[in-house]
Amino acid sequence: xxxxxxxxxxxxxxxxxxxxxxxxxxxxxxxxxxxxxxxxxxxxxxxxx
Amino acid sequence: xxxxxxxxxxxxxxxxxxxxxxxxxxxxxxxxxxxxxxxxxxxxxxxxxxxxxxxxxxxxxxxxxxxxxxxxxxxxxxxxxxxxxxxxxxxxxxxxxxxxxxxxxxxxxxxxxxxxxxxxxxxxxxxxxxxxxxxxxxxxxxxxxxxxxxxxxxxxxxxxxxxxxxxxxxxxxxxxxxxxxxxxxxxxxxxxxxxxxxxxxxxxxxxxxxxxxxxxxxxxxxxxxxxxxxxxxxxxxxxxxxxxx
Amino acid sequence: xxxxxxxxxxxxxxxxxxxxxxxxxxxxxxxxxxxxxxxxxxxxxxxxxxxxxxxxxxxxxxxxxxxxxxxxxxxxxxxxxxxxxxxxxxxxxxxxxxxxxxxxxxxxxxxxxxxxxxxxxxxxxxxxxxxxxxxxxxxxxxxxxxxxxxxxxxxxxxxxxxxxxxxxxxxxxxxxxxxxxxxxxxxxxxxxxxxxxxxxxxxxxxxxxxxxxxxxxxxxxxxxxxxxxxxxxxxxxxxxxxxxxxx
Numbered sequence: 001x002x003x004x005x006x007x008x009x010x011x012x013x014x015x016x017x018x019x020x021x022x023x024x025x026x027x028x029x030x031x032x033x034x035x036x037x038x039x040x041x042x043x044x045x046x047x048x049x
Numbered sequence: 050x051x052x053x054x055x056x057x058x059x060x061x062x063x064x065x066x067x068x069x070x071x072x073x074x075x076x077x078x079x080x081x082x083x084x085x086x087x088x089x090x091x092x093x094x095x096x097x098x099x100x101x102x103x104x105x106x107x108x109x110x111x112x113x114x115x116x117x118x119x120x121x122x123x124x125x126x127x128x129x130x131x132x133x134x135x136x137x138x139x140x141x142x143x144x145x146x147x148x149x150x151x152x153x154x155x156x157x158x159x160x161x162x163x164x165x166x167x168x169x170x171x172x173x174x175x176x177x178x179x180x181x182x183x184x185x186x187x188x189x190x191x192x193x194x195x196x197x198x199x200x201x202x203x204x205x206x207x208x209x210x211x212x213x214x215x216x217x218x219x220x221x222x223x224x225x226x227x228x229x230x231x232x233x234x235x236x237x238x239x240x241x242x243x244x245x246x247x248x249x250x251x252x253x254x255x256x257x258x259x260x261x262x263x264x265x266x267x268x269x270x271x272x273x274x275x276x277x278x279x280x281x282x283x284x285x286x287x288x289x290x291x292x293x294x
Numbered sequence: 295x296x297x298x299x300x301x302x303x304x305x306x307x308x309x310x311x312x313x314x315x316x317x318x319x320x321x322x323x324x325x326x327x328x329x330x331x332x333x334x335x336x337x338x339x340x341x342x343x344x345x346x347x348x349x350x351x352x353x354x355x356x357x358x359x360x361x362x363x364x365x366x367x368x369x370x371x372x373x374x375x376x377x378x379x380x381x382x383x384x385x386x387x388x389x390x391x392x393x394x395x396x397x398x399x400x401x402x403x404x405x406x407x408x409x410x411x412x413x414x415x416x417x418x419x420x421x422x423x424x425x426x427x428x429x430x431x432x433x434x435x436x437x438x439x440x441x442x443x444x445x446x447x448x449x450x451x452x453x454x455x456x457x458x459x460x461x462x463x464x465x466x467x468x469x470x471x472x473x474x475x476x477x478x479x480x481x482x483x484x485x486x487x488x489x490x491x492x493x494x495x496x497x498x499x500x501x502x503x504x505x506x507x508x509x510x511x512x513x514x515x516x517x518x519x520x521x522x523x524x525x526x527x528x529x530x531x532x533x534x535x536x537x538x539x540x541x
Binding site: 003008009010012013015016017019020023024027028031032034035038039040041042043044 | 161
């Protein structure tokens with residue numbers, strides 16, 4: 001608990017780290033979707049969805 | 050060994066695929082080690098308390114945001130002078146990473162500034178330059194999206210990136226100039242004068258993590274770009290791709 | 295707009311005949327491009343007037359958005375004039391190459407034996423004479439709206455004379471890059487406005503320095519240095535961008 005509190009600066013520290021983690025997650029997930037779509041299109045497989 | 054062999058997208062595609070996981074793993078390991086040093090080993094700063102721990106993502110992302118433009122400029126110069134397709138693709142693959150890094154640097158800067166300087170945003174030279182850098186990244190991405198012919202987009206973006214590379218130092222200098230003229234209006238933002246060795250170590254390890262992460266992401270993105278642009282090319286092993294998707 | 299309704303576009307192509315190849319020099323190219331673009335600009339005086347009016351209106355609206363208090367206006371004045379000059383330049387930039395691209399003149403120019411950077415420089419010079427220079431001339435009048443003292447007005451005009459050519463030069467790169475794209479004016483603004491930041495800072499800063507009791511000379515020197523850099527670099531970058539757009 002003391003760790004999460006960060007000496008009363010918890011809000012700032014965890015917002016900064018949280019948004020960074022979120023940004024990385026968005027980038028990685030959107031990139032994975034993009035690579036898959038590109039691979040699907042390049043392999044000539046019809047979109048079955 | 051002939052390095053030029055890898056200048057063709059077809060040859061680079063499997064190479065990028067092979068190296069990507071290693072850089073991703075290295076990024077993960079460095080992040081874990083860096084955060085361990087940053088949150089467990091490094092002591093509390095006597096001036097800023099725990100709030101300074103944002104430094105472990107703020108400084109690496111700020112460094113990366115500027116460094117990525119430099120790397121993009123290098124690839125653009127290569128693309129324009131040697132007319133190689135892969136180097137323009139590398140610049141294209143790095144632009145979104147640069148924008149993300151700039152965004153992270155701005156965001157973490159704001160949430161570090163609030164507890165330490167009492168404000169989310171100050172018109173400090175570094176913050177203002179970083180904001181303009183973000184606009185420049187958006188400009189490159191938008192120009193790319195506005196041109197249908199990828200080869201034309203390659204060269205147009207290369208010119209823009211090089212113009213930006215010349216301008217970024219001028220922008221930084223001008224903002225600093227403006228800042229000193231209006232000293233009274235803004236907060237004077239100076240970093241903590243002394244830094245414990247463990248803090249520095251944590252920051253450097255996190256910087257390595259940012260490097261590896263950027264390389265891994267750029268490799269994946271360049272693979273996607275190659276596939277998008279080389280659809281129907283003879284080298285693409287369509288059955289193999291179909292099996293994997 | 296059709297050719298019959300617009301005299302300027304009807305005779306655009308006739309203007310495109312390049313001078314006889316007596317010498318393929320830089321100066322001949324610049325002279326020819328300036329003369330031709332100025333002739334075209336003078337034919338569409340109405341458009342030039344609209345740009346100037348835009349500048350005047352933007353500047354005149356600012357006091358309405360804050361307050362008519364003299365001290366505040368004196369603080370805001372130089373900055374407002376400079377931001378309005380940036381926007382006015384942005385408004386006129388798309389026409390720098392778009393007309394020539396549409397009627398094929400640009401291709402003809404690029405294929406001519408004259409050095410393309412020199413021709414582009416001539417076009418930029420004409421653009422500045424038609425749009426930037428009038429702004430600088432008009433600035434003192436608008437400065438009076440903001441109760442700016444005489445010495446500030448002088449510095450302001452000087453900074454505009456040094457700074458607006460940079461806007462045209464750097465803007466030409468953006469205008470050439472956005473030719474044949476889907477982005478339109480918004481894209482041009484996104485590309486060019488961040489690059490304009492130093493011009494804005496040194497331009498508005500020159501008058502600010504004076505108000506703070508300092509000399510305006512450093513700011514003006516920096517603007518002059520920026521102008522030299524832009525003069526050396528921008529025509530080549532814009533010419534490269536024109537060639538890319540014509541591919």
